[in-house]
Amino acid sequence: MITAKDGHLAERLRRLRQHAMSMSDVARHHSKQIALETYDEVGFNYRMTDMQAAVGIAQLERLPILLETRHYLATRYTEPLQQTPWLVVPFVPDGSRHNYQSYMVRLVGDAAKDRDVIMQELLERNISTRRALMAIHRELPYRSAAREAALPITNLVTETAMIVPLFHQMTETEQDFVIDSLLEPRL
Numbered sequence: 001m002i003t004a005k006d007g008h009l010a011e012r013l014r015r016l017r018q019h020a021m022s023m024s025d026v027a028r029h030h031s032k033q034i035a036l037e038t039y040d041e042v043g044f045n046y047r048m049t050d051m052q053a054a055v056g057i058a059q060l061e062r063l064p065i066l067l068e069t070r071h072y073l074a075t076r077y078t079e080p081l082q083q084t085p086w087l088v089v090p091f092v093p094d095g096s097r098h099n100y101q102s103y104m105v106r107l108v109g110d111a112a113k114d115r116d117v118i119m120q121e122l123l124e125r126n127i128s129t130r131r132a133l134m135a136i137h138r139e140l141p142y143r144s145a146a147r148e149a150a151l152p153i154t155n156l157v158t159e160t161a162m163i164v165p166l167f168h169q170m171t172e173t174e175q176d177f178v179i180d181s182l183l184e185p186r187l
Contacts, residue, residue, distance in 0.1 A: 001056040017046035069168040070100040073175060077103055080179055086111035103166040104132040112160040119162055125181050132161035
């Protein structure tokens, strides 16, 4: 779902979502004359059902509280984790606000090479993490030495970053368990 204040942009997005057809299905089906659409640019099949749209509208009404909750939980992560020398927390530039769709930390120093071990230890405590970046250039159809060499920062993040649990229903107790488990001396 996309929202736009600009009327021209909104109209273009409506076209693009339906293969960039010059007229909507509704206009074509209600026409009293033969209507032949054109495709003046490359578009997509990004249409959604009425049910999906209704759910999306309901979610948009909840968006401010969802974002506020995620921001609060992210702050609760950042405060203790930024004191940890082997973790790098998300950076938010001045004048910006992160939506915290996820909370990614990057491991540095000796911990970086143990990222998967740490993720497994957390999983054994029923804490589900995941690697933070799935670099497409490392997947079989796109893999090449040139791509690998061209993306050293992407490779670094792919190998050393992970996403810790963050969801708007997360309780402080659940989050404290994640933080405590992550910061145990073994790790």
